[in-house]
Amino acid sequence: MVTPSRHVLSETVQSLEMPGKDGYLGILPGHAPLITELGVGVLTYQKGAEKRCLTVMQGYSEVLPDRVIILAEISERAEEIDVARAHRALERVQGELAKAGSPDVDWTVASAALTRALTRVQAASKGGGGVSSSGVEDVHHSAP
Secondary structure, eight states: OBOSSOBOOOOOOSEEEEEETTEEEEEOTTOOOEEEEEEEEEEEEEETTEEEEEEEEEEEEEEETTEEEEEEEEEEEGGGOBHHHHHHHHHHHHHHHTSTTOTTOOHHHHHHHHHHHHHHHHHHHHHTOOBOTTSSBOOOOOOO
């Protein structure tokens, strides 16, 4: 998996589930070739007995029988997510959306921001990782 700014992941895995544009796709070894547009969501993959998570914010994926190539606009490993910051972003955008009918709110931008914030909180929760802004591991990751 790569983004325009960095190489995020190169691992041999048993399976993965990724957010397609119209829903999640499960991929196992030997999968039929496929090129798909990605949406915003949590990519999970199985490596040995461990399940790991990353965020995916738009992009494309090529699935081949022996590998998956993901070109994402933005991606973060669960353990890289600042959980406190993600929760603050979630609260901020929920406050914006609470201003129902306000001409000051760009609903498209606010909706996209809500989806990104929720995805970050979910990835940190599923991945069991994430570091709070104080540098202490955050063990409570429930979304409101």
